[in-house]
Amino acid sequence: MAEIGRVRIRIPSSIKQGDVVKVRVLVIHPMEIVQRRDGKPVDKNYHFINRVVVTYVGKEIAQFETTQSISENPFFSFAFKATEAGPLKVTFLDTQGGRYEGTTDIKFS
């Protein structure tokens, strides 16, 4: 598998101020689930992303709470209104304390 925690962000190639921009984010993560037998966890050593935080020019604009039911190498897509130029940062936090960040610059053309 490719290295864990590598974040890729895709935004449209040309953005105008005030546009509603669709962002596509993918992170490399195994998203290991809790193994259960007869309703009891047999392997508590689970490892999945449980929080995604999006900040735009230093301000938090969105937060997602995620569960083990999301696939390996999860892909997220969301839209936001590009009001000013600056960095868009997406941070992934997992159950084992992992913290993976990806940043892209919002520029107007």
Place this chain on the structure above:
Amino acid sequence: MRQSRHRAAPAVLVAVLFAAGCAQSETKGVSGLPPTPWVSRAVPEAKGDFKTLPDGKRQALRYRGWTTEDFGEYRTYAYDDSRPAMAPGRGAMPAVAGDPKKGRSLFLARSLGPCTGCHLIQGDDVWPAGNVGPDLSTFGDRRLPDEYVFNMIYDPRHIFPNTTMPPWGTAGVLKPEDIVHMVAFLKTQKGPLRPEKDSERNPETRPKPVGFGDNLDSTNNPAVIRAESAESLWVRKGPAGKSCAECHPGGPLQAMKGVATRYPKYVAHYRRVMSIEDFLTVHSPETTGAPMLAQSADNLDMTMLVKMASNGMPVAVDLASPEHRAALDRGMANFNKRVGQRNHACADCHASGKGADRFLGGRFLGNAQAGLTRHFPTWRTSQADVWDMRKRMQWCLTPLGMNMLPADAVEYAELELYLTSFDKGKPMSVPGIRH
């Protein structure tokens, strides 16, 4: 040669092999000779092997979910298969009363043809129909004699010698009684036609597929992420204590730049045409000591990694050397060779003026002459997996009633070379994303 190896490290492999290729063709004159028998180095389900069941029946070992039926009685693409094409046959029309209802369900039966894969008939439940063959919605208006229609379905080659339609009776797919019912059904197909409720029902008015977006965007094509995992394979030491990176310095993107544009190519050392996949099956064990069986995950990932280093560069396969000319001839002959229970050739579905750019059921058939090769290995959205061209070929042919050849067979390699010749000069874009 030793010197060039040190000086021009990135192109080592190709330079060495190319030089060796010239030498051999001059001294031995191998051009035109059929390739030597090849020992397959493919994963078990890609080898085309069989197992014998307790009751003595042979069962094919194929990929999970594929048919295990043995089609051994029908001819294949193997160069040593010299059996003649299936001879046209004639069946006596049995004296049973045709039942149009039975005929219609036979016409739609997925386990038989299905006839609707190529022919449109009336009915909103007919979906998806194809248009490789003529629209039969008003066939009854033509008032053709029953016997003529019976013979047309039993073995159309008496009437149309070069038809794409399989000889359903001669091949034993349809029994003579079945055909009588179908003849009765076809007589009921009369105009005037009611207006279509759904324009997608008729393949003539159905929109053509538009694709799945940017195939090189890792957030769009899962195969890109898989290919990147081969970067760790690139530096991993095999049992022989060496890794790819030690002989090919500079990272895969630099070291392999442009290499894939020249494949499939004749590799003199192995005396056969090889794709990247084929070459890795022997090159990896001989250098790093690690096996890289055809169709294995390692082989696919490494093939994608090597090919991605040539993305954007034009396909530059050699079409002029004697070895390649002979291989192209054999590949073209196989493209047009009728094989299997359905007596089909590749050309039936993938040549302009035949099935290419038409619908086979819901599937839009690719056009070989427009180039079908430069995005392989490709992500298949319908399979959620990466397939190389060999698996695609094996899949194409198994439902047509033919035993598959091993994934790394010379026959497939030369067919692939022939198909790649149509892509010459066009930019590579690996991995692709297709249905």
